[in-house]
Amino acid sequence: MASDQKFVDFVLEQIENAGEITAKKMFGEYGIYADGKIFGLIADNKLFIKPTESGRAFIGSDLLQAPAYEGAKPSFLIEEKIEDRKWLSELVRISIKELPMPKLKKKK
Numbered sequence: 001m002a003s004d005q006k007f008v009d010f011v012l013e014q015i016e017n018a019g020e021i022t023a024k025k026m027f028g029e030y031g032i033y034a035d036g037k038i039f040g041l042i043a044d045n046k047l048f049i050k051p052t053e054s055g056r057a058f059i060g061s062d063l064l065q066a067p068a069y070e071g072a073k074p075s076f077l078i079e080e081k082i083e084d085r086k087w088l089s090e091l092v093r094i095s096i097k098e099l100p101m102p103k104l105k106k107k108k
Contacts, residue, residue, distance in 0.1 A: 002028040002044075007042065011032065011082070014082065014089070018034050020034070029041060030042040037100075038102065041068040043068040047077070047078040048066070048068040048075035049095055050095065052099060054097070054098050055076060055094060058094055063076065064077045076091075
């Protein structure tokens with residue numbers, strides 16, 4: 001089931017002070033980016049954040065992991081705290097610090 005634009009817009013509005021937050025449609029779902037660096041996915045109207053050590057420490061005992069789609073590596077599944085703008089924004093900020101920048105594509 002593809003995610004709807006209303007949910008994607010809600011997630012983007014929740015994240016503050018973490019750079020330019022954008023969503024890019026990918027195979028019916030969405031990749032979520034901060035200043036061009038992918039940090040999460042929206043699939044089936046659920047938010048998945050790429051796992052990092054600092055993110056794991058921040059989430060603590062409430063950590064829930066699941067794959068965003070069949071065959072994917074487990075990511076942090078954000079459910080109840082998705083409406084906590086301050087908490088979600090902080091998770092994104094500390095996670096993107098640990099994630100690598102995307103590799104530059106070579107021109108053909």
